[in-house]
Structures are given as structure tokens and as C-alpha cells.
Amino acid sequence: MNDRIDWTAHYQALDAAHHLHPFSDMGALNRTGSRVIVHGEGVYLRDSEGVRIIDGMAGLWCVNLGYGRQELIDAACRQMHELPYYNTFFKTTHPPVAELSALLAELLPTRFNRFLYCNSGSEANDTALRAVHRYWAVQGKPEKRHVIARHNAYHGSTIAAATLGGMTGMHEQMLSKLEHVAHIGQPYWFGEGGTMDPHDFGLECARQLEAKILELGADKVAAFIGEPFQGAGGVIFPPASYWPEIQRICREHDVLLIADEVIGGFGRTGEWFAHEHFGFEPDVITMAKGITSGYVPMGAVALSDAIADAIIEGGEFNHGFTYSGHPLAAAVAVTNLNLLRDEGIVTRVRHDTGPYFQRCLREALAHHPIVGEIAGTGLVAGIQLAEDPATRKRFDITDAIGTLCRDFSFEGNLVMRASDDRMLLSPPLVVTHAEIDEIVQKARAAIDATAQAIRRAA
Incomplete structure (x- = not known):
């Protein structure tokens, strides 16, 4: 009798029987079986078959310090012994949340000194809405309720956050949506710019905001929300003309500007926050993911002093x-942010690993027959697959092409995400040059395999 257990099959069976995955076709997944991930160290994962995988997505844009950092583990353990949980409702606080708030005030631009806490990016964007509406109410302008967002933006999966997001597939499955939310176009020059140059296209996209404000009435519009670069929408970097014009319009019409930094925050672009890379000044900043390097769930909202003071008064x-400012999450966040700062990791992304990553990608994929654009800075990139790069002609079956490339990548033991026909990379911020070389080589191999499969099918 063989007493050995096939642990992969065991966990796949449990998973198929009891677990519903996010954003998944569960019927198809259960037929093939989930890949069982059992270990992480640095920028690598290992599955239940012992295969090593390089994580080109830092989990879901979040594992900035990489896997297995003992300092974060120790911080969590110490806090579990000291105070595993207490709320901040009953006129109480605790050291980790007070220390985290002071540290965030040091890292953010000077006019951000007060913070609200939650558990995720979705909740952070919900909280930002509540704060914005409360601000206008105490200002004597409760009629300023409308919030404007963008098509193909992702702001989370709760009802409010998913309404703000402009993902068509999500909206089609939502019977209930938040009121007073409007959408404008995205600044996606490669796919939607037509014959316009990027500068003029960026201005035209930004001016859609002004047109929408005037349509709704400036006295009815509370805020505009946008990711500095669109993350899940495809790592879409707007033209340089876009954000200065957005800021001008918001200021001119007394509309608050919310920067969704859930993906871009905490070093991803080589700046502490992505809005600093694009050179605009938000009134509200939402954060999550990299605040704890994904080790513990946490989200936060930074309010400018003008907004915070009005709400306080x-x-x-x-x-x-219940878990706002959870002591365990806050303790891990403090340790995480101190490591990012004190080890010079964000500075290294800006001056060393980020430029190296961007240069290697562009050198490896220059003139590739199905690569139309590489967008990004620091340690984030979007690779546009295209039928004819020269004319910016996209494939007719955009999602199928991306899925094909993603599967080749995963088979080659690189986690590279697909967003329709754009391939996304966002490795841990601690990635080395040698590991960047491996990511780029495996990404190139997956794109080559995709091109070969297209030729065979033609």
C-alpha cells in the first residue's frame, strides 16, 4: 500500500470543492486545477511541485520588500504578543497607529498630516468618497455630490469602488451602483489617440473633465478621482500634458482631486508616490498594497490639511x-516603510534598478513584430501587443492574445499579468539586476511564443 499523498492533487481538490477565486471562470479553473503556491523568498515563489517561479507582479503590485523579510515577520510577532487587536472607536489609540500616522506625515508632501485607516484599496476609495462628501457638507455645499472618474479605471471591488472604476465587465455584473458617479475617457494614446500626437491627445482627454463638470454643474461636482497611471487597466501612462491640465481644471472649478495611489504608492515609480512623478498635487490620496508590502491587509486615506481641518471642526x-488602524497591520507598516526608507530602496528604484529595468525591456523588445509600445517608469511596465506596431493596429481578439501570452509566461515560470492585449510587469522593489535580466528574458520568450502561435494560426 502506498501511503504517499499527492499534495498538489489534495489541495487542488479542496480548492475546487470549496474556494471561489476572484475574477475567475471557476468552471474552467476547476477543470485544469489551480497551481498551488507554497513558499516565497525574495522575488521567487515555489509551487507544490517544487518549481521555482519569478514573481514579475510582486503578488498583486504589493510585495515591495519581497517575500520572507524577517523584520516584517518579527514586527508582526512582537505586536501579536503585545496587543494583537484593539479598536480606535472608544476615545483610544495605540502606539503602532500613532507611529504610522507620524511616519506617513513625514513621507507625504507637507500638506498631508492626517489619515484614515481601513483594510484595502477598495475600502480606501470608499472612505475617500465619504470624506469628500463630508467635507463639502461641513462647508455648506452638500449639493456637491458628483464624482467623476474614468473609463477602464480600477478603484476596487466594493459597490462604491467598482462604480468609480470604469471596467465594463464589472459594471455589467453589478445590479446596484453608486449614485452621482460619471465617467470620462481614458488617456490611452496608443489605443485611442487616432491621428493626434500624444501632447494634443492628453489635453483633449483632460478637457473631457471640464466638459463633464460644466454638463453636471460645477456647484454639483465634488471630486475627480484617477490613478496617476492606470494599473489594472493596462499600465497606461498618460501623455505629459494630461495631469497639469487635469489639475488646472479641478482648481478652476473648485473640484477636489483624488489620487488613487493604491498601486503607485510607496516607491513603485521611483518616487514615494506616483503623483510626484507626474507633477501634480492631489487633495486626497488613497493607499494600500505597498504600505505593508502585502504582508498584512491595510489601507489608508491621506487628507490635505484644509480638508482634515474642516472635517475635524x-x-x-x-x-x-472594526479593523481601522489595526495594531498588527500598523506595526508591520511602520517596519516596512522604515526599511524602504532606511535601506534606500525607493532611491535605488529611482536611480538604479528602475532605469535598468526600463532599458532592458526596451532593448529586448525593440522592433519586436508584435510589440507596439512599452510604457512605464521605475519598476512598473505595460507592454502593448499589436498586430501592426507601426500603425498602432491592435489585434481583433485583444483579451485572447493577452491570455495566450500570460499562459506562455506562467508556463515559463514568470508571473506576468495580462490586461486585454497589454502585458504587465511590476516586480518587488528589491529586485536585483540579475533578477531583472531573468524577468526580461522570460517575458521576451513568452512574447516570442505568442508571435509564433499567431503565425501558426494564420
Whole structure:
């Protein structure tokens, strides 16, 4: 009798029987079986078959310090012994959340000194909405309710955050949506710029915001929300003309500007926050993911002093969560952010690994027959697959092409994400030159295999 257990089959069976995955066709997944990930160290994962995988996506854009950092493990363990949980509802605080708030105030631009806490990016964007509406109410302008967002943006999966997001597939499955949300076009020059040059296209996209504000009435519009670069939408970097014009329009019409930094925050672009790379000044900043390097769930919202002061003077703000400012999450966040700063990791992304990553990608994929564009800076990139790069002609079956390339990548033991026909990379911020070389080589191999499969099918 063979007593050996096939652990892969065991966990696949449990998973198929009881676990519903996010954003998945569960019927198809259960037929093939999930890949069982059992270990992580640095920028690598290992599955239940012992195969090593290089993580080109830092989990879901979040594992900035890489896997297995003992300092984060120790911080969590110490806090579990000291105070595993307490709320901040009953006129109480605790050292980790107070220390985290002071540290964030040091890292953010000077006019951000007060923070609200939650558990995720979705909750952070929900919280930002609540704060914005409360601000206008205490200002005597409760009629300023409308929030403008963009098509093909992702702001989370709760009802409010998913309404803000402009993902068509998500909206089609939502029977309920938040009121007073409008959408404008995305600044996606490669796919939607037509014959316009990037500068003029960026201005035209930004001016859609002004047109929408005037359509709704500036006295009815509370805020505009945008990711500095669109993450899940394809790592779409707007033309340089875009964000300065967005900021001008918001200021001119007394509309608050919310920067969704859930992906871009904490060093991804080589700046502490992505809006600094693009050179604009938001009024509200939402954060999550990299705040703890994904080791513990946490989200946060930074309010500019003008907004925070008004809310403080306006009486009780009826908002919060059981786990707002959770002591374990806050303790891990403090250690994580100190390591990112004290080890010079964000500085290294800006001056060393980020430029190296961008240069290697462009050198490896220059003149590739199905690569139309490489967008990005620091340690984030979007690779546009195209039928004819020279004319910016996209494939007719955009999602199928991306899925094909993603599967080749995963088979080659590189985690590279697909967003329709754009391939996304966002490795841990601790990645080395040698590991970047491996990521780029495996990404090139997956794109080559995709091109070969297209030729065979033609």
C-alpha cells in the first residue's frame, strides 16, 4: 500500500470543492486545477511541485520588500504578543497607529498630516468618497455630490469602488451602483489617440473633465478621482500634458482631486508616490498594497490639511471599520516603510534598478513584430501587443492574445499579468539586476511564443 499523498492533487481538490477565486471562470479553473503556491523568498515563489517561479507582479503590485523579510515577520510577532487587536472607536489609540500616522506625515508632501485607516484599496476609495462628501457638507455645499472618474479605471471591488472604476465587465455584473458617479475617457494614446500626437491627445482627454463638470454643474461636482497611471487597466501612462491640465481644471472649478495611489504608492515609480512623478498635487490620496508590502491587509486615506481641518471642526464623522488602524497591520507598516526608507530602496528604484529595468525591456523588445509600445517608469511596465506596431493596429481578439501570452509566461515560470492585449510587469522593489535580466528574458520568450502561435494560426 502506498501511503504517499499527492499534495498538489489534495489541495487542488479542496480548492475546487470549496474556494471561489476572484475574477475567475471557476468552471474552467476547476477543470485544469489551480497551481498551488507554497513558499516565497525574495522575488521567487515555489509551487507544490517544487518549481521555482519569478514573481514579475510582486503578488498583486504589493510585495515591495519581497517575500520572507524577517523584520516584517518579527514586527508582526512582537505586536501579536503585545496587543494583537484593539479598536480606535472608544476615545483610544495605540502606539503602532500613532507611529504610522507620524511616519506617513513625514513621507507625504507637507500638506498631508492626517489619515484614515481601513483594510484595502477598495475600502480606501470608499472612505475617500465619504470624506469628500463630508467635507463639502461641513462647508455648506452638500449639493456637491458628483464624482467623476474614468473609463477602464480600477478603484476596487466594493459597490462604491467598482462604480468609480470604469471596467465594463464589472459594471455589467453589478445590479446596484453608486449614485452621482460619471465617467470620462481614458488617456490611452496608443489605443485611442487616432491621428493626434500624444501632447494634443492628453489635453483633449483632460478637457473631457471640464466638459463633464460644466454638463453636471460645477456647484454639483465634488471630486475627480484617477490613478496617476492606470494599473489594472493596462499600465497606461498618460501623455505629459494630461495631469497639469487635469489639475488646472479641478482648481478652476473648485473640484477636489483624488489620487488613487493604491498601486503607485510607496516607491513603485521611483518616487514615494506616483503623483510626484507626474507633477501634480492631489487633495486626497488613497493607499494600500505597498504600505505593508502585502504582508498584512491595510489601507489608508491621506487628507490635505484644509480638508482634515474642516472635517475635524465639523463634528462627528460617522465612518470607520472594526479593523481601522489595526495594531498588527500598523506595526508591520511602520517596519516596512522604515526599511524602504532606511535601506534606500525607493532611491535605488529611482536611480538604479528602475532605469535598468526600463532599458532592458526596451532593448529586448525593440522592433519586436508584435510589440507596439512599452510604457512605464521605475519598476512598473505595460507592454502593448499589436498586430501592426507601426500603425498602432491592435489585434481583433485583444483579451485572447493577452491570455495566450500570460499562459506562455506562467508556463515559463514568470508571473506576468495580462490586461486585454497589454502585458504587465511590476516586480518587488528589491529586485536585483540579475533578477531583472531573468524577468526580461522570460517575458521576451513568452512574447516570442505568442508571435509564433499567431503565425501558426494564420
